[in-house]
Amino acid sequence: MNSTESTIQTKKSIFSNLTTQILIAMLLGAVLGIFIHNNYTPEDAKAFSGYIKMLATVFIRLVQMIIAPLVLTTLVVGIAKLGDIKSVGRIGGKAMAWFFTASFISLLIGMFWVNFFEPGVGLKLIDIDPTTASEVVDKTQNFSAQNFIEHIIPKSIFEAMATNEILQIVIFSIFFGLATASMGTYAKPVTNVLEIISHVILKMVGYVMKFAPIGVFGAIAGVFAIRDVNDLLLTYAKFFGSFLVGISSLWVFLLVIGFVFLGSRMKSLLKHIVSPLIIAFGTTSSEAVFPKLTEELERFGVKDKIVSFMLPLGYSFNLDGSMMYMTFASIFIAQASGIHLDLPTQMTMLLVLMLTSKGIAGVPRASLVVVAATCGMFDIPVEGIALILPIDHFCDMFRSATNVLGNALATSVVGKWEKEE
Secondary structure, eight states, rough: OOOHHHHHHHHHHHHOHHHHHHHHHHHHHHHHHHHHHSSSSSHHHHHHHHHHHHHHHHHHHHHHHHHHHHHHHHHHHHHHHHHHHHHHHHHHHHHHHHHHHHEEEEEEHHHHHHHHHHHHTTTOOOOGGGGGGHHHHHHGGGGGGGHHHHSSSSSSHHHHTTTTHHHHHHHHHHHHHHHHHHHHGGGHHHHHHHHHHHHHHHHHHHHHTTHHHHHHHHHHHHHHHHHHHHHHHHHHHHHHHHHHHHHHHHHHHHHHHHHHHHHHHHHHHHHHHHHHHHHHHTTTGGGHHHHHHHHHHHHOOOOOOHHHHHHHHHHHOOOHHHHHHHHHHHHOOOOOOOOOOOHHHHHHHHHHHHHHTTTTTTTTTTTHHHHHHHHHHHHOOOGGGGGGGHHHHHHHHHHHHHHHHHHHHHHHHHHHHHHHH
16 A cells, blocks of 8 residues: 555656656647648647647746746845945856957857858758748848947836846846945845845746646647648758757857866756756747746745846846857858858857847847847848748747856856856
8 A cells, every 4th residue: 555655646746747747748738739730621720729829928928927027136135145346247247258258259160060061052942921020131131239229228127127238237137236235234124125026936837837738738748730841841851950060059159168177066957957948848938947047046046136136137148049040050051152251250240249139038039130230230131030930930949048057057067167266
């Protein structure tokens, strides 16, 4: 009897595990989506996809609902606990040095592999409908230095929170946190209230994450219902295969760096972030795991003040997977257009991408917008973005998970450095 109860309890613990639930949800979503695609008309499949994707939309909106207050409260409290501008400057300096180095290496990896495999050589844009890229191309019209600055600096914290502009919230929170810290004990009641609110929001994270498997199920089923994955992957075999080699080499690089700085603790970090990685992969949204990642990094042992400072910055400045994809996609479009880019031009493009990609977190299809804008700067047909749109969702799955890994690693390493000082 005891043996039976033990077995039942073990089974319950396995299936109550969030990671296991999400993996099962992904499998069931893929099976359902493929069934719908193979047995219903394209119109019915499209209608089904629209409805089932609502599950993913609900989950992502639930997460978005708590991101702004979580960033504001945790970052202000974190800076207030740091105590002075010197500490903020020290950690911020380490963070930015890491972010820009990681971004540059990610861009280089993308540039190397797209030149090595040349997946765009021999492809023609004639069969591609350029109107499919209009949504992305239209967004590049406002892609200027003035709009870039306006996107970073908030004119209203309430507007920034309403639109989930993470970087704008970070800017306000840094000023508010420094002002709070400078007032000492007089401002402690404000800090205490915000800290309590942050703990309440983190409690909400637990409730929201219970919906994650359903959201992932909806996202996967919706995609597979309207995409003939076999035909799509065959058509884009060279592009997707080359991209997978690139993203895999970036993972190897990140994991090696992680073991160099964290040693044996790297294994523990990976165990803590496996759920956020799978959620980001399934929903193609690294933003969707921000609250869960915050919680897991604190459980891993990174001080809450470091997590609350590093993660919001990382989501704006440290999107390693997206960076690798940007050089890969931009040069791929040039290859497909028959445009030869010499090495100096490619290096210039790389630097342009590194600067223009910063601070656009929260912009829909941000990677594609930056790619389209960069193509325009180098006289590459912007409409070529239509060539990668059909496969972009599957690439986005991998780059979203890579973004999560990169930010978890950066936060953990800076947290370790701070402990040693």
